[in-house]
Amino acid sequence: MSILAIDLGTTNTKVYLYEENSGAVLSTGSASYPMLYDKPGQMEQNPLDWWKAVSFAIRDCLNNFTGNADEINAIGFSGQMVGFVPMDNYGKPLYNCITHMDTRCRLEIEEMKADSELLKAGYNTPSFITSAPKFLWFKRNYPDIWDNMKTWLHPKDFIRYCLTGKMCTEITDASDTLFLNFHKHSWDPVMEKYGFDVKKFPEVYKSTDIVGEITEEAAAATGLKKGTPVVAGAADMACAAIGTRALNEGLVSVTVGTVGHLIAPIKSPDERHIGHIFQFCHAVPELYYAFGAIPAGGFAFAWLREIFESCMNEGALDKDELVKRMNNLAAKVKDGSEDLFFLPYLTGAQMPMFDPNAKGVFVGLKPGHKAGHMSKSVMEGVAFVFKQLIDSFTGQGIIVNEINLGDGGCKSDVWVHALKNIIGCKNTNLMMNKDSSPIGAAIIAGMGAGIYKDWNDASENLAKSVQLPYDQNAVKNYEKRYNVFNEIYPALKNTFADIYSLNG
Known part of the structure; x- marks a missing residue:
């Protein structure tokens, strides 16, 4: 059945x-x-x-x-x-x-x-x-x-x-x-x-x-x-939580769909979190989750793909072939994209900045940068913002002991490498089925219809993962670049506001 x-x-x-x-x-x-x-x-x-x-x-x-x-x-x-x-x-x-x-x-x-x-x-x-x-x-x-x-x-x-x-x-x-x-x-x-x-x-x-x-x-x-x-049923993020086994405190879900999401189960909502993180009802009874979003997560990569696509002869490559080409080119680029940084704020910034005026920006462009550098820089930029979100969570006392990576962006080995090493959690797993939200929706339906009796058993059975190796050298390399990344938005904040005022 x-x-x-x-x-x-x-x-x-x-x-x-x-x-x-x-x-x-x-x-x-x-x-x-x-x-x-x-x-x-x-x-x-x-x-x-x-x-x-x-x-x-x-x-x-x-x-x-x-x-x-x-x-x-x-x-x-x-x-x-x-x-x-x-x-x-x-x-x-x-x-x-x-x-x-x-x-x-x-x-x-x-x-x-x-x-x-x-x-x-x-x-x-x-x-x-x-x-x-x-x-x-x-x-x-x-x-x-x-x-x-x-x-x-x-x-x-x-x-x-x-x-x-x-x-x-x-x-x-x-x-x-x-x-x-x-x-x-x-x-x-x-x-x-x-x-x-x-x-x-x-x-x-x-x-x-x-x-x-x-x-x-x-x-x-x-x-x-x-x-x-x-x-x-449930909101996609509540479903993603279940589909990535984020059912208990300490196990945190990172998903890269059109929007990037960070989900951490919490036992109860807390007024002290207001203004710092989002918190919503979990589909699991008596459970809630802390939530952070990157509005242009996978969307940022799709945006870059569309730009490349517009410069090609019509029908030269279909979308899937072009994405594969971009990933292959990115895989040849060293970590850090030869000092090219990308702010993935194409549709504004949510936490921790909460700035609707923020814009997408490449910083550090030079003649040697090619399509592969830009592709990898976009992936790294999204991963850097995930790191910022996790820092915001831990700053609020939310437990982060283990990370499960899922959804479309994690079908890319290059993106998984960037996420794993920029976030830097020693216990990081990759979901075998990257479409976590529909798995969560199926588990919720199964619980509702009486097919399953226990959330954890159903999740363990339907949402399997593999542990990723920890690369200390890669983590340290990205730590230095993360410090630089954190300097970029504050330097451009007023400029973003000025740009917005041009249309006001």
Whole structure:
């Protein structure tokens, strides 16, 4: 028997069918969708594009499966965080999704940062990766839509609604809004001071709750069996935590997807962390996680790839071939990229800088630098920021004894080498299956459907890893370069603000 996991990412959706006992991948399907941006700061997506992509990906997955849909015991979800879709009374989207990458709520962030009551209620500092400022921006700029909507849904919640007809959310996604009571798992009345009506906020479930089943309409659209149980699922980072076995304090997850993420389980949220790190509800009951993000993690490498691609003859290399070429060139470059540094702040900086004005920068360019140097420098730049995040975590008293590396960027040996040696943790492991979020979604679905009884046993069985050797010389070499890297942002901070003011 099997479990279907739907992973709704920032740029594409992936559907995985796992054998429930071994975690073996039985089949996959995927499809992509565009990001919509023609105004400064705008980053929107059409939720109907998601549904079209998910429907296709599920059918693709089932077509590639040697069995049939009757063998699927449960369906789970992982989804991009923070974004929301306003819904009408008839179950139709009233507007595009305002995604986690949208940066038009700058004024609302600054306004909410001054609200000590909100900070204590939400356990986090308002930022682009929290929903409340986006809610407030949208309410002010599209008041008619906000007033007329029935409710809003996070991205994965919209897809789950398309499959089940049930509008709801769950604790991991709800905890990034700033309006969830972390302990009661209910909406906090602090939202009322901003004119929000709790009746417009969706019902909150646990991640493992079975919230519905595949409807007849959804079965016709996807090929899934009508009546198949559907579990609430979780935010992609909560799923990644489970898919990289970050279930106990001390074991920290580093994942490099479109966005880079650092995840560390904690026993409880702490007001002392506010303003320093993010903290959210874990999918595992009575557990939470500290969280740090690099908005342009894997995105930075994709950006560089697109630049190289634009300089080539059309059709010379497809994307996968070009990525392989970039990795091969980077592998020939010495650690440190011959003193070329890269700040991966293409979409602004989150912690520890919290600077939306920050920009991507190459520092130290010289005639000898080629495509391989730039490719490796981008990987190293992302790894240096992960090191900064870990330093911020340990500075807050969060335990970091072991690192598990996962997701797309870790398919690159060069990137794994940079991450391992720049972070410098002696106990570093590489996940064998790099797609950690869908594995986490499958485990959550399995726990909800009663297929698994213990989180750790399920995670150990489905999310396997190998330990990486510790290279003391490489670690020491990167330590010197890390000190230089830490000098670059402070030197450019005022310049970034000046650049932003040019358009103001």
